[in-house]
Amino acid sequence: MTALTLGAAINAGLSKALESDERVLLMGEDIGKLGGVFRVTDGLQQRFGAQRVVDTPLAEAGIVGTAVGLALRGYRPVVEIQFDGFVYPAFDQIVCQVAKLSYRSNGRIRMPLVIRIPWAGGVGAAEHHSESPEAYFVHTAGLRVVAASNPQDAYVMLRQAVASDDPVIFFEPKRLYHSKGEVDLDADLADAPPMHLARVAREGTDATIVTYGAQVRTALDAALAAEDEGLSLEVIDLRSLSPIDMNTVAASVRKTGRVVVTHEAARQAGVGAELVASITEQCFEYLEAPPQRVTGHDIPYPPSKLEKHHVPDLDRILYAVDRVRGPGAHSPVSHEPAAVDGGVR
Amino acid sequence: MTYTQTHDSIAAGVPDKGEMLRVLEPDGSRVPDATLDPWITDLSPHELRALHRDMVLTRRLDAEGVALQRQGQLALWAPCRGQEAVQVGTAHALAPGDFVFPSYREHGVLLGRGAQPADYVLAWRGEEHSAYDHRTINAAPPQIIIGAQSLHATGWAMGAQRDGSIDVAVAYYGDGATSQGDVNEAMVFASSFRAPVVFVCSNNQWAISEPVTVQAKYPIAGRAPGFGIPSLRIDGNDALACVAAMRWALDRARRGEGPSFIEAVTYRMGPHTTSDDPTRYRDSAEVDAWAERDPIARLEAYLRAEGMLDDSGMAEVARAADGLAAEVRAACIDATTRAPETMFDHVYAEPHGGLERQRAEYVAYLAGFEK
Numbered sequence: 074m075t076a077l078t079l080g081a082a083i084n085a086g087l088s089k090a091l092e093s094d095e096r097v098l099l100m101g102e103d104i105g106k107l108g109g110v111f112r113v114t115d116g117l118q119q120r121f122g123a124q125r126v127v128d129t130p131l132a133e134a135g136i137v138g139t140a141v142g143l144a145l146r147g148y149r150p151v152v153e154i155q156f157d158g159f160v161y162p163a164f165d166q167i168v169c170q171v172a173k174l175s176y177r178s179n180g181r182i183r184m185p186l187v188i189r190i191p192w193a194g195g196v197g198a199a200e201h202h203s204e205s206p207e208a209y210f211v212h213t214a215g216l217r218v219v220a221a222s223n224p225q226d227a228y229v230m231l232r233q234a235v236a237s238d239d240p241v242i243f244f245e246p247k248r249l250y251h252s253k254g255e256v257d258l259d260a261d262l263a264d265a266p267p268m269h270l271a272r273v274a275r276e277g278t279d280a281t282i283v284t285y286g287a288q289v290r291t292a293l294d295a296a297l298a299a300e301d302e303g304l305s306l307e308v309i310d311l312r313s314l315s316p317i318d319m320n321t322v323a324a325s326v327r328k329t330g331r332v333v334v335t336h337e338a339a340r341q342a343g344v345g346a347e348l349v350a351s352i353t354e355q356c357f358e359y360l361e362a363p364p365q366r367v368t369g370h371d372i373p374y375p376p377s378k379l380e381k382h383h384v385p386d387l388d389r390i391l392y393a394v395d396r397v398r399g400p401g402a403h404s405p406v407s408h409e410p411a412a413v414d415g416g417v418r
Numbered sequence: 419m420t421y422t423q424t425h426d427s428i429a430a431g432v433p434d435k436g437e438m439l440r441v442l443e444p445d446g447s448r449v450p451d452a453t454l455d456p457w458i459t460d461l462s463p464h465e466l467r468a469l470h471r472d473m474v475l476t477r478r479l480d481a482e483g484v485a486l487q488r489q490g491q492l493a494l495w496a497p498c499r500g501q502e503a504v505q506v507g508t509a510h511a512l513a514p515g516d517f518v519f520p521s522y523r524e525h526g527v528l529l530g531r532g533a534q535p536a537d538y539v540l541a542w543r544g545e546e547h548s549a550y551d552h553r554t555i556n557a558a559p560p561q562i563i564i565g566a567q568s569l570h571a572t573g574w575a576m577g578a579q580r581d582g583s584i585d586v587a588v589a590y591y592g593d594g595a596t597s598q599g600d601v602n603e604a605m606v607f608a609s610s611f612r613a614p615v616v617f618v619c620s621n622n623q624w625a626i627s628e629p630v631t632v633q634a635k636y637p638i639a640g641r642a643p644g645f646g647i648p649s650l651r652i653d654g655n656d657a658l659a660c661v662a663a664m665r666w667a668l669d670r671a672r673r674g675e676g677p678s679f680i681e682a683v684t685y686r687m688g689p690h691t692t693s694d695d696p697t698r699y700r701d702s703a704e705v706d707a708w709a710e711r712d713p714i715a716r717l718e719a720y721l722r723a724e725g726m727l728d729d730s731g732m733a734e735v736a737r738a739a740d741g742l743a744a745e746v747r748a749a750c751i752d753a754t755t756r757a758p759e760t761m762f763d764h765v766y767a768e769p770h771g772g773l774e775r776q777r778a779e780y781v782a783y784l785a786g787f788e789k
Binding site for chain 2: 140141145162169174178181237239319320
């Protein structure tokens with residue numbers, strides 16, 4: 074085992090992928106000499122050459138669209154979108170081309186692309202640098218969508234994503250880029266849990282928190298704090314957002330009967346909505362209380378001085394835990410829902 | 419007009435009136451052109467007749483597509499009448515290893531690549547999104563998102579370049595596509611990486627109801643040099659000019675000189691699709707004027723004058739065209755719609771839990787009706 078930051082773990086995964094398959098190549102803005110704005114590709118161009126670690130023009134549709142052509146020619150491109158908020162120019166290529174080419178061709182064409190996206194907020198960044206666009210991609214048939222929450226998963230899941238014959242949107246929680254963890258660099262992919270499976274990050278009995286990405290860390294902190302109050306919280310790290318491993322989620326909810334879903338992305342039609350709907354369909358008779366969502370607000374990402382009010386923190390998660398525990402549970406404020414609509418739309 | 423060196427001699431504001439290169443006049447007489455001539459000196463009578471034959475076949479196939487739509491056998495058809503020279507001419511210049519990225523209107527390109535009768539119609543009938551196997555005819559599925567394929571062609575060419583191959587990618591699109599970001603980004607990438615790709619723009623004057631002047635106030639071919647890409651503006655109704663320009667571009671690509679751009683000036687004689695009504699937006703006089711420049715009549719006149727084609731040759735070509743049309747008609751009418759549960763196939767290469775659940779639910783639902 075080696076102690077690596079999440080960013081370095083992805084670097085190691087990319088390096089391994091480039092080493093083991095000559096059809097793999099990296100494309101993106103500033104990923105060469107600079108090593109990417111987050112240094113995730115640091116040293117890779119020097120080692121593998123400019124033909125395999127390609128600094129591209131500043132055109133996201135162009136990057137993804139040419140990656141489609143390279144994939145048609147037999148390559149396995151790994152594309153870096155510099156920031157989450159910069160992916161939208163490539164949206165058409167991702168949704169209409171990358172996601173649909175296998176379907177359109179009755180499986181004769183495969184799109185083994187990985188689209189890496191430094192993702193989400195909490196780092197005091199400028200506008201368009203802190204977004205959580207995952208629901209757009211989860212909603213799109215033909216894409217796999219994953220989000221690693223720790224260095225070991227980042228290393229293994231990146232390699233699994235490159236090995237997959239499906240296109241994978243690979244979200245990298247940028248506020249965890251510098252957080253360290255133990256990574257087994259010699260791990261055999263065959264022994265690793267498949268990319269689509271969720272992970273029970275912490276076992277508990279009183280309520281389930283379902284989350285992914287950087288929020289896993291926040292949820293674990295919340296569980297630790299709740300422990301002091303004698304509460305046992307189970308934390309599920311989804312890892313994969315498409316597909317969602319509902320077996321693992323449902324098993325936990327059936328055990329605890331209470332569930333809080335948290336993510337940084339806006340609430341409306343988000344991954345949390347999908348989770349709560351599926352939980353309700355599959356676990357209705359086990360639920361002791363209505364599931365709760367703790368999410369970013371339905372606003373554009375706010376100026377960074379305000380982001381601590383947007384990104385759900387430990388207190389907001391515990392507040393929701395109180396609500397799923399019912400009227401007897403301690404809460405700093407009333408459980409009565411505020412009358413928000415007042416008949417006004 | 420060539421844009422290999424400069425583009426300052428073009429009258430601005432009249433993209434459809436600018437000069438263009440040709441070797442066949444509308445009446446079929448052969449005229450010299452220093453840029454094009456070197457590329458077609460070796461065209462044999464056999465090759466010239468094949469060119470003519472494929473153009474006639476394309477027109478007949480196209481008419482059959484329109485008829486099948488009118489008879490309710492196809493949901494839609496995008497006619498290519500009038501554009502046979504650029505489609506067939508450029509396709510004839512290709513090597514087997516080259517790979518084309520067509521739009522939805524390139525029936526003549528598919529024919530040139532060896533498509534089978536069913537390949538032309540199953541998508542328009544609504545049976546498949548793409549009927550043919552891209553590997554058998556080296557053609558990507560027809561692209562409906564305007565201009566998106568230009569990037570795919572460029573990426574494919576970047577791959578061919580990495581493989582050390584002499585294969586060339588070709589992106590086909592229309593004048594409307596040149597306004598798309600993808601097409602412009604493709605030119606940036608192709609130029610920066612010297613990708614062996616040819617951009618063939620069939621400027622057919624109309625993007626549904628919008629004349630080319632909405633897309634461009636300057637000849638479209640004049641844009642490419644700004645990206646560092648040499649271009650030719652040719653008479654797209656002159657099949658020989660189309661072969662010549664394509665050979666010029668392919669040769670550049672194979673010699674490692676990178677991308678080229680061809681603007682083939684032509685005309686969409688029919689509607690945008692069978693759902694369109696061009697009488698709402700263009701004058702019949704304009705259509706009549708372009709009918710005088712018909713690409714097939716032009717090549718035919720030349721071949722007859724040269725003694726390469728006579729009435730019996732014409733009759734034989736007509737028979738072959740009718741034969742193809744009959745095969746296309748049969749492939750269309752005989753098509754069977756596949757089982758509903760197959761619509762869940764190939765969304766993913768590997769099983770996807772959520773989708774597998776939905777498939778099982780829907781199959782069970784359908785089975786309920788069989789009891």
